[in-house]
Amino acid sequence: MHVGFIGLGNVGGKLSGSLLRNGVKLSVHDLDANLVDNFVSRGAIDGKTPQNIMEACDVIITCLPSPSASNEVMQQMLDFVTPQKVWLEMSTTDEAEVRRLGALLKQRGGTAVDCPVSGGCHRADTGNISIFSGCERATFEYILPLLTKMGRRILHTGGLGTASVLKVITNYLATANLVSCAEALTVAKAAGMDLRVAYKAFSISSGNSFVNETESQVILNGSRDIAFTMDLVAKDIGLFQAVADRTKIPLELNPLLISIFEDGIKRFGARELSPNIIKRLEETTGLDIRAAGFPAEMVDDEPEEEGYEVTI
Secondary structure (H helix, E strand, O other), rough: EEEEEEOOOOOOOHHHHHHHHHOOOEEEEEHHHHHHHHHHHOOEEOOOOOOHHHOOOOEEEEEEHHHHHHHHHHHHHHHHOOOOEEEEEEOOOOOOHHHHHHHHHOOOOOOEEEEOOOHHHHHHOOOOOOEEOOOHHHHHHHHHHHHHHHHEEEEEEOOOOOOHHHHHHHHHHHHHHHHEEEEEEEEHHOOOOOOOHHHHHHHHHOOHHHHOOOOHHHHHHHHOOOOOEEEHHHHHHHHHHHHHOOOOOOOOOOOHHHHHHHHHHHHHHHOHHHHHHHHHHHHHHHOOOOOOOOOOOOOOOOOOOOOOOOOO
16 A cells, blocks of 8 residues: 655654554655655655655545645645545544535545544654544555554544534533643642642542543643643534534633633744643733642653544
């Protein structure tokens, strides 16, 4: 199987790196020529253009920063789609958009799958991240061996678009966790708590979460480096809001999260690291929410394992 990977950024670079590390024949493309050159030096093929990748490869993967970017790339590839081509959309995207593009692909004999990942960029680097996959069951079984080279836990979520719905829901949950952890740490500091003790209390209690175990640590270190930025958070919770609006669910918490991150972007910039949403509270209170002994970035210290399908 010849795989083409378009988008070698923070997540895409790690996922495609896992494919290369596991011996997959890989063509790559990115607007940043330096990223392409790095992959070529490690054994990948320079795909040159999206059109060339669609023509040359059996499976074409996109991992891009926005639905509009995915649409732009797909428009360049559509005329080169032939029967049996499979497109994996690994970007975090709008389920309505991936279904629209999937229908265009199907008209030309191709097959579309939405395959977003979840579990932290540090786990994408080691092949231990989770992958959701929305497609027909036969297509899922065809691509499963490929997915297990990029991720550990692979969940077939149903038809095309279902994976994208679940991805933006999980990112909403993570955002709510991030804001609540920021508030909890700030209140703990204001109440005179040792933040090392507070973190340990959260971690061994009903207040624990994946976000606490990862983002709270880089908040306390002061680096705030979780390899994710405020504009990406705003995009993701905006996509979640769009799903809620289409299904006519009157949300209360997510609109507040949207306004919090709009304010964070206004104050600190769109490319500010997302855990620095706590700076809104630090600036308001004058408190410094840092403590010794926490890592500057998260590293996956679990050994890489072969992926497997998570069954229901």
